[in-house]
Structures are given as structure tokens and as C-alpha cells.
Amino acid sequence: MKEFGIQKHFDAGQQRWYVLEVLPNKSTYAIKNLNRQGFHTFYPHFRTSKKYGKVLRSVLVPLFPRYVFVNTVLGGKEVRTLNSTYGVKGLLSCEAQNPSSVCPDVMRDLLSRCDSDEISGNTFSCGDEVRFISGPLYGRLASIESLDSQGRVMVLFQLLGAENRLVVEQSAIVPANM
Numbered sequence: 001m002k003e004f005g006i007q008k009h010f011d012a013g014q015q016r017w018y019v020l021e022v023l024p025n026k027s028t029y030a031i032k033n034l035n036r037q038g039f040h041t042f043y044p045h046f047r048t049s050k051k052y053g054k055v056l057r058s059v060l061v062p063l064f065p066r067y068v069f070v071n072t073v074l075g076g077k078e079v080r081t082l083n084s085t086y087g088v089k090g091l092l093s094c095e096a097q098n099p100s101s102v103c104p105d106v107m108r109d110l111l112s113r114c115d116s117d118e119i120s121g122n123t124f125s126c127g128d129e130v131r132f133i134s135g136p137l138y139g140r141l142a143s144i145e146s147l148d149s150q151g152r153v154m155v156l157f158q159l160l161g162a163e164n165r166l167v168v169e170q171s172a173i174v175p176a177n178m
Helices: 027-036 076-083 104-112
Strands: 015-022 040-042 045-052 055-062 067-073 088-091 129-132 141-147 152-159 162-169 173-175
Touching: 015 027, 015 104, 027 040, 027 067, 027 088, 067 076, 076 088
Parallel strands: none
Antiparallel strands: 015 067, 015 088, 040 067, 045 055, 129 141, 129 173, 141 152, 152 162
């Protein structure tokens, strides 16, 4: 089963990336405990804007909430150590006894898009000028009004002499200068 970048086999003695599920609101606690035990962790974030009252703030949001990647050589001792770490619910596995590793190509791609644990790349900010690249508004210009953590963007654009707001996926827009 290599669907979604998960490999079903278990390779004892080979260093691979595995996924840990952490307890609600315990991600930083679990990561600190894992690092203290000598495990290499990866918890990717991306920057988005959130509105607090009338103030718009830039915040970091986890790409996979409640899931932490750990790079290790997995044996019986390591499985017990990881599963019993404070803040960790357990290793993800397709079968009850065999933890599933993440496909190396998927991890390589994910790691290449990150600066430390923050995803870089096609990120937008409020006020950016964008152009629609799909749908009935193809080619029209708009400006970003707000972003959410699910990858949706509220844009403001002119149509028939009026300002209109629309929520679209980030994949439907590109920077206006492209």
C-alpha cells in the first residue's frame, strides 16, 4: 500500500520517517520530549493571516495538526519509547503491530519546501494583487482581503462597477505579475 505516500512494510534497522499522532494541544510538549530523547522531529507550519477582533495578524499554523514526523531507525525498543513519550498518542500504522513509514520521495519533497519547520513557497499576504487562473473570472485582477488555515483566500474584485468579495482556493489564483 503506497497510497498517499505511506509504505505499509516495516524495515527494522533502516532509518526512515514515521508519523506520530500527538494528543490534542500537546504538539510542542511532545516534540520537546522527543527531542530530549534524541529523536529528530519535523512539524511543518505555514504562515497565514488571522483576524483577532479588528486586527489582522500573521500566525504560524501546523500543516498537519496533531501529527509529527520522526526520523529514526525503528526497532522494538524505539517503538515502545515513541509510543510511551508524554504527549504522544502513538505511531501511525496500517497494521496493528507494524508502524508505517512515509515514502522517502514524499518526505524529500516536503522537506525541500521548508525553511526549518516553516513551509515556504506560494504564500500570499493580505493586500497582494492576484489574477484568477481558473473559473469564470479567469484573467481578472483582485486583491487579497484575508486568508484562512485551510488554504482558502478571500479576494476583493471589481465586477459590473461594484466591489465584490469571493472565497477561492489558493490554487485558483497567482500573483498578478505572473
